[in-house]
Amino acid sequence: MRLTIPRSALVAGALLLPALAFAQSPTPASPMALEAEADQRALEAAVSALRAGQYRDALSQAENLASRGNPKAAALAGSIYEQGLIETATPEAAAKWYRRAVTGGNTDAMLGLARLGIARKGGSTPGEALAMLQRAASNGRREALAPLGDLFLSGAAGPKDRTRAASVYAQAAAYGDADAAYAAGILYADGDPDPMDDPLKAIGFLRQAAQAGRADASADYGLMLYQGRGVARDLKGAAQWFKAAAEGGDLDGAFYWALVNAKAEGTPQNLELAVQWARVAKGSSPDADRLLAQLEAIAAKPKPAASKP
Numbered sequence: 001m002r003l004t005i006p007r008s009a010l011v012a013g014a015l016l017l018p019a020l021a022f023a024q025s026p027t028p029a030s031p032m033a034l035e036a037e038a039d040q041r042a043l044e045a046a047v048s049a050l051r052a053g054q055y056r057d058a059l060s061q062a063e064n065l066a067s068r069g070n071p072k073a074a075a076l077a078g079s080i081y082e083q084g085l086i087e088t089a090t091p092e093a094a095a096k097w098y099r100r101a102v103t104g105g106n107t108d109a110m111l112g113l114a115r116l117g118i119a120r121k122g123g124s125t126p127g128e129a130l131a132m133l134q135r136a137a138s139n140g141r142r143e144a145l146a147p148l149g150d151l152f153l154s155g156a157a158g159p160k161d162r163t164r165a166a167s168v169y170a171q172a173a174a175y176g177d178a179d180a181a182y183a184a185g186i187l188y189a190d191g192d193p194d195p196m197d198d199p200l201k202a203i204g205f206l207r208q209a210a211q212a213g214r215a216d217a218s219a220d221y222g223l224m225l226y227q228g229r230g231v232a233r234d235l236k237g238a239a240q241w242f243k244a245a246a247e248g249g250d251l252d253g254a255f256y257w258a259l260v261n262a263k264a265e266g267t268p269q270n271l272e273l274a275v276q277w278a279r280v281a282k283g284s285s286p287d288a289d290r291l292l293a294q295l296e297a298i299a300a301k302p303k304p305a306a307s308k309p
Contacts, residue, residue: 039070046076055085066097071104078112091122102132110136111144118147118156130157145172146180153183162187163195173205178212181205185220189229199230210241215248219256226256226265239266246277251284255291262295275299 029037046061059080065073078097081089095116101109110132116122117129130151136144145168151157152165166187172180185205188198203224209217222241225234239260245253258277261270278292 039065039068039073043070043073043076046073050076050080050085055080059086063097066100069104071101071106071109074098074101074104075106075109075112078109082112082116091116091124093122095122095124102135105139107136107139107141110139111141114144114147118151126151126157142172142175142177145169145175146177146183149180149183153187161194162192166195170201170205173208178209178214178217181212182209182214182217182220185209185217189220189224199224201230203230210244213248215245215250215253218242218248219245219250219253222253222256226260235260235266237266243267246280251281251288254278255281255284255288258288258291258295262291271295271298 042061042065046058046065049055049061050058059077062073062077062080066077074097078094078101080086081094081097082091083089095113098109098113098116102113113124114129114132114136117124117126117132120126130148133144133148133151137148149165149168149172152161152168154160166184169180169184169187173184182205185202185208187195188205189202191197203221206217206221206224210221218241222238222245224230225241226238227233239257242253242256242260246257254277258274258281260266261277262274263269275292275295278288278295281288282292283289
């Protein structure tokens with residue numbers, strides 16, 4: 001009778017010998033790998049100097065490494081110049097190093113050069129900023145989306161394209177950018193045919209921005225609920241969002257909150273509170289001024305004397 005050896009034991013034994021053989025003869029690092037390690041140490045030293053406030057040392061190390069073709073170091077040098085961390089810093093120097101880093105595919109440099117282009121500094125232009133933001137976005141940099149939408153919306157880098165701006169803002173909103181969500185919500189609700197209004201999209205984006213704490217978005221989201229656009233009319237919900245907007249400092253929200261308190265829509269009538277918030281909203285719009293005048297006229301009327309029993 002023969003001994004039965006588990007198949008797994010045979011496999012384990014077969015794998016053990018090559019492993020031991022490799023362990024006994026380590027492969028020496030290549031000159032290219034050694035150079036990469038040295039460059040990484042030099043970059044870390046430059047970053048450490050920067051964090052320690054030793055800006056000139058950081059810049060010197062970054063420029064030295066960047067001159068040997070390291071894109072991360074070039075981006076670091078550009079950032080030091082852009083932030084004005086040394087007395088001789090100029091936007092032109094920042095743009096020079098950023099462009100060198102961009103040739104190496106560095107996305108931080110793309111974003112930096114875009115900032116300069118939007119501000120029209122260092123010889124960079126909004127057109128270059130547009131190209132840099134598109135490249136950064138295509139390389140996964142989410143923070144490039146909102147400023148890219150701003151350029152499409154403003155037309156600073158070419159013809160205005162509100163539909164494309166809305167699409168880019170929507171992408172940014174999907175990554176949690178509340179400001180972009182608000183911009184997208186407005187574009188889908190403002191009555192302009194570019195893009196066509198879409199109440200369902202608009203209210204979703206405005207809700208996202210309102211829930212993130214934007215007071216202006218709270219006012220506009222509340223207005224959508226009040227009007228029943230993109231959702232069933234909800235006066236109580238609208239009143240709650242108007243209150244949040246007013247308390248957050250939004251003047252339109254103050255007007256809406258005053259209005260619903262005066263009309264008892266979604267909240268019990270409270271003329272005193274309505275007057276208080278109408279005064280806050282005073283001057284923000286003709287409607288706000290008219291509401292205040294009406295409320296103050298009501299408040300000035302003598303109250304009827306109580307009838308005797």
